[in-house]
Amino acid sequence: MLPGWLIVGASFAYLLLLFAVAYFGDRRADAGRSVIDNPWVFSLSLAVYCTAWTYFGSVGRAASGGPWFLPTYLGPTLGLTLAWLVVLKMIRIARSYRVTSIADFVASRYGKSHLLGGLVTLIAVVGIVPYIALQLKAISSGYALLVGEHDTLFRIESQAGWWQDGTLYIALALAAFTVLFGTRHLDTTERHEGMVAAIAFESVVKLLAFLAVGIYVTYWLYDGFGDLYARASAVPELQRLLAFDGAGRLGYGGWFAHVLLAMLSIIFLPRQFQIAVVENVNEQHLRRATWVFPAYLLAINIFVIPVAIGGLLHFGSGTVDPDTFVLTLPLAHGQNALALLVFIGGLSAATGMVIVEAIALSTMVCNDLVMPMLLRSRRLDLARERDLTGLLLGIRRGAIVVLLLLGYLYFRLAGEAYALVSIGLISFAAVAQFAPVVIGGMYWRGGTREGALAGLLAGFAVWVYTLLLPSFAKSGWLDPGFLEHGVLGLGWLKPEQLFGLTGLDNISHALFWSLLANIGCYVGVSMLRVPTGPEATQGALFVDVFRRGDAPPASFWRTGAEAGELVPLVARFLGQRRTEEAFGAYARSHGLQQVSELKADPELVHFAETLLAGAIGSASARVMVSTVVQAEPLGLGEVMDILDEASQVRAYSHKLEEKSRALEAATAELRAANEQLKELDRLKDDFMSSVTHELRTPLTSIRALSEMMLDDPDIDVEDRQRFLGIIVSETVRLSRLVNQVLDMAKIESGHAEWHNTDIDLCELVRHSGDATLQLFRDRGAELHLHLPESVPTLRADHDRLLQVMLNLLSNAAKFVPTGSGRVDVTLSCDGERFRVAVKDNGPGIEPAQQPVVFEKFRQGGDERSRPQGTGLGLPISRQIVEHFGGRLWLESVPGEGATFSFELPLKSAAGEG
Amino acid sequence: MRKGLAGQRLVAVFIAGLVLLNYPILSLFDRPQTVFGLPLLHVYLFSVWLALILVVAWIAEHGAR
Amino acid sequence: MDKKVLIADDEQNIVISLEFLMKREGYQVEVANDGEEAVRRIRASRPDLVLLDVMMPKKSGFEVCQEIRSDPEMAGVRILMLTAKGRDTEVAKGLALGADAYMTKPFSTRELVDKVRNLLEQ
Structure with a gap:
């Protein structure tokens, strides 16, 4: 056992180190030299996926189910192979339309609906808060084990009072960290570079710590993989771990369901969406992450089975909780330093998850739950408030503190209850409900707001009925009778065998029914009517995001506002300085010197709306902009006209591009031909000049000598004879030249005989x-x-x-x-x-x-x-x-x-x- | 990355992974045999996993040149 | 005193006719068969006038003309350029380089003699 002050000191020292890393990351970001603009850092930060549930729980699951802990990591490996297609599109959409959370994504896609955003937020909070509680529990029980508050089987004996519970202070420290680095300022992109740097750092810590204990158990306590497997196969109780179905799980269907579940959660867990989509600084980083992150998962899982077998061999089955093996094995062998390292690793896994999840959820709560309510409330006249940045930050900070306290509360209330310890996969199943509306929304234009609402509600309801309520019942909080007999004694309503479906484990069973209801309602209700104007607009923007490039989307604000009204509106939410910077950059990009010269055309209104969307969510942004812009609502027909026009323009410009390419080619050919002609012309000129010279030279002698003899009849005979000889030879030379020039011309032109x-x-x-x-x-x-x-x-x-x-x-x-x-x-x-x-x-x-x-x-x-x-x-x-x-x-x-x-x-x- | 080709390759790897890591292929390796003293099923799962990572790494990094 | 005339041309037959023509007019005659020899003889014997062909081996008439004109000691040497290439640009170039007169081949002997006499009487 270790003294409590040492563990608390080490923990806080670790958190301080985390602060330092985050502070460094933020400073570097402010200086324009981002540390997270690096594919390796991006890949590592994705490993926030590995929480304390992975860190401690994988060994636990391996100890009871053999290879069944693997689907949670095989799923992401498979899922990431498609990331370059799917996640890239999400990143592009999020960047283009300033989407800052998964709730905002859904709300924005289906016509900027407050209701949808709120529903997604609600599902996320219900699904995730217990998960946060699980992290706190991991820290708490790790601490208890280290300080020795346990019996001989490492069962934790006492729980301290609320105010002596270190976990509360851990939760508060995490809240402080999250507030500091998660809500430092309001940003239109909602990026937190320092936080991401810290998360990447934590991923390294937890990997190293887990590898350390894995190597210790495998090669120190035992003699490598072969030795452990050989010993396990000698114990009948452990043999079952080596086979697929030995643990009595329910078959390959369940295996597939678990793979699918993990595949979906890698992107739909709010923290994963936050890291992979919102915090992504460069799309290209995704390319390396598609293999580095799976490689990370492989590395952190290599020693899971050896540690599980080692623990079972050492303690025997059914005694010590296998979830604690990574800590109890070193403790049982007196390796206190290693145990402390492992605890720090677990701490890093837990804190990483809690921090990112809290930031993601607080953004959702603020933008999609609280802001809409404030906008509706008549008591608080937002339109008259001067500066709302303080209010927004306050809401977010409050949301973070409340979320962590809720998590702590749930942890204190649930204790060892089933509802807490099995929350990992239950959480996954909750966020899997986002998949149909998000993926559908990215590839199918037909989805409507009602369809999305119906799908989400149905999926969530089935999830509550088939997973959440049974987990409450198993925790003793509800009468477990309805598990056995169904509600009202109707057997086909048994939550874990709905409609009599058996042969699947509870997670696969719930996943099947909830996704079936979800997809069925989403598609079915969507097809009841054609999308409205806003839905069609957003649908086209999302589905065609790659085709649009950076061109501003067609705006649907038809009547302009005063630029003088837009700037103050945005400033109220973003702050004066940031707003002026943003509008200044916009003005410069349009060739204007001053913000005041800007015309409030639809493009500027759209720009302002996008800026606001980053800070308060797309649905609220639309409401706020509409307070200063008298938009005439567009009818469906007009929207369709605009869309048709857009696609015609696209087709037309495509044709134009082809034409201009052909023209360029033709021009190039002509230019080449012209060059050739010019060259030929030059050669001809040279030739003519040479011929002229060659003709004139003999003519010169002939003329000069003849003139002299003509002028002077008294030239003596000798000279006369000599001159006549020259004249004759020059004449011969002339005729030879003429013959050869003609000859040459004939051969060259092909007319020679x-x-x-x-x-x-x-x-x-x-x-x-x-x-x-x-x-x-x-x-x-x-x-x-x-x-x-x-x-x-x-x-x-x-x-x-x-x-x-x-x-x-x-x-x-x-x-x-x-x-x-x-x-x-x-x-x-x-x-x-x-x-x-x-x-x-x-x-x-x-x-x-x-x-x-x-x-x-x-x-x-x-x-x-x-x-x-x-x-x-x-x-x-x-x-x-x-x-x-x-x-x-x-x-x-x-x-x-x-x-x-x-x-x-x-x-x-x-x-x- | 030439998006078309790399994208097709990644989808192919995804499908291959899904097939290799599920019924019925997976059931072929669920038998009490050992490879170098390690259970066949575990060796198979980790090998396929590693192979998937390597192939994806090749596609992602090769395409970048 | 007899005026001295240098004939610089690489065409032997033209040299023969020019030499005869100049001697008949009573001038002292020297001959150079290429550009380099022309420069050498001009420096050595300071003729009063040079009949300078443009197309010559080793050094063109233009080069010879330029070289002579850049030497102030030989400012008194008159240059009459002869060319078989009758382009206007050639005439302009020759005059720009400092030739005193320019004639295209084939020339009229009478005109040439008149021109030479004029140049030498200036």
Whole structure:
């Protein structure tokens, strides 16, 4: 046993640490550096799902039912696989329409109904307050065990008086914490960053504490999993825990029902909705949570069965309460420090649940129960109150304190009663009643307010009759006779065998009937009439939330109010500073400097309503706005018109988008074509300019020399002869140029005539050698031909190929050094293609110049002795070779000569033609 | 995440999990056998659970790239 | 004193005709076959006038013109540019770079002689 002051001290030290974490989180949030904007923190904060009921109770359930504690954790694992589809939509809806609780969600969806919001709040409070009591009980009995107020079987002996009961002070401390971090200020998004940071921290603490005791029992007290299972299978009473139905539970149907129940509760428990939807700062965090949170659940459950078996082996069955094994096992072995750690872990599990649940419920109570009543009350004229932020915060704080005191009261009254210890799954079944109206509301436009009311009422009534009242009866608070005989002695009304249904455990039985009644009434009543204007509006907003994007929804305030009236209205609830900030940001986003410039158009009215909805709930917000806006109610027909118009606009804009995409593509194509044309035009200009230059140059000499001879008849004969020679050669050059330009143009445009015959390439090469022999002799150069014995014939234009050869040879002759020049021509054939290489020992061509020599009018070589050519020979040759399906290329190392080669396929399409 | 494909995968995993963790598949593993000294049913439940988590993790994180 | 004229052109036949023409008018003639040689000879022998072809290897006529005009010591050298590319932009460019006159090829020998004489008498 431990001294009481130590435990109380440790507990309060832990709570102080929690304060510090929450304070840090809030400070960081104010500084704009959120600690909870992190997928891991979000995932951990979801683990508020694991309460003291998990922490202590899982072992208890495993000790009596073997694997039957698992559905509570398998359900959330399965449920979260769908979170990315379903919860994401909830988050988007909540963010878009400032939904701050599950009651507000339902009220808002079905036409902003106060009645629905109130009903949901009521169900939640009735279902959850006992659950809070259970947490307090866990802390209380843990404390009693630690200080030694128990008999030898760890049964708690005495209960202290009210004012000496530490549990009351724990409850009050929790209330203080919740008030501090849950209602620090009124926010339009109702987010509490510090609180969420603290919850994530608590999740780590409880996981570590549970793993510690699990490892202690499994590996310290026993010899691992194998050892524990082996010992258990040796004890007949424990063998049943290893099988599915050994504990006498009612079959696979019950198993499925429990999985389903847990799957629903992971999102419909108010605290889960608060954490997963309201407190979510970034939708993307959900993605990681879909697997991290289940992994957390797996980790915290690994040692549940070993601890249960360990406890049963140590204490024996039916003696010590298995719910206390995590504490009593270390205590029985004198491990007081470990026991204290486990207690702190349990404390963290309990406080986490209580804090978040209290915040969620207080928001609901304030916005959906108290505010509507105040709005109706004639005594309190809200319209005249100047500042209501204090009132709102007061209501919330009061609600938190009252909820925790109610929980404490229930704990004191119920004690060990069945109604308290079995409340976990009963609570789950209560909140499962929200599922049809919420999920239906997100995917089905047809749901109506009456349908939702009928479904919720029916489901709740069946839940009360089949679960809550029997639990009271089993606690001895009611005459248990109606369990046995049914109300008024009618056997078919037996609460746990309604209409004679047997074969299911009480939870599955209640879940089946309540959900059947709930869904049946919801769908059935909804289909009695078409949705009204507000219902259809909200239905469309919720169902189509992903399609709307961030565009403001069509507003249904038709006549504007004065902007001057809207701002003070919002300020009364949100406070002057926050209101001015919000409207200022709105004005800036619309390009206005001052709030006073804002026009009270429907969009602004909608903005004000959304702001208010965050603070006082959507239904109350609508009522408040309607006090300053004289809205003409819209008839159903008009609403339908607006909706039709909206969907037409959507379809139209979709078409428009497609059109504009097609247009963009066409524009891009045109632009590309234009670029190509421009490039061609530039090339043509260059070509023309080059041709002009090449024509004018010989003309210059011809004209100058002719004019001189004409002007001066006395020029001596020698000069005259020389000039005439130049004139003749320049004329030849001109005609060659004209021929080649025409030739080039013909080949390029495809109008050239090709006279194909069977050619012997050996003969052709020899012929070209003979024709250029004189040229080589003039330069004192040698020409060597390397020809095979014979080659296959080639079908091509003889004159054109000869033109290529002559061009290559005369080029080579021009560039070889005078006197020592040598040119080698090699012909080869590999069976598929011919290859002709013309190799000279000239200066070679720089790499940078190599591609250029094939361009028109770009001549290579030393310019001083610029060769007499038109600069068209190589381009034309290349065109000819390519016409016959071959290629012409150059290899050269500067200083070591150049080799021009071309290849021709034996057979080519052009050759056949 | 390419929402369409990831969404379909998650729904498929959900259905697979629902089938694997319920009657009748579950009943196939409810027999007095042991795997490495551990009861078959417990090993099966925890293995399927772990596998579901791993598959969902792959879908959620893989799709993010 | 005989005026000195430098002919800068890479077309041998044009050089032959210009050389004959200038000698007949009584000028002293020097020849350069590319842009670099033209600059070198202008610096070395300070001709009174340069007949400068635009399209030359190594250095274009424009570059030669720019280089000469940027050297104040050679301010007295007259430049007459010759080009076979008759675009207006070329003429404008040449004059902007500091050429004294501009003629397109083929030119009339009489006009050329007149222009040369005018330039040298200024």
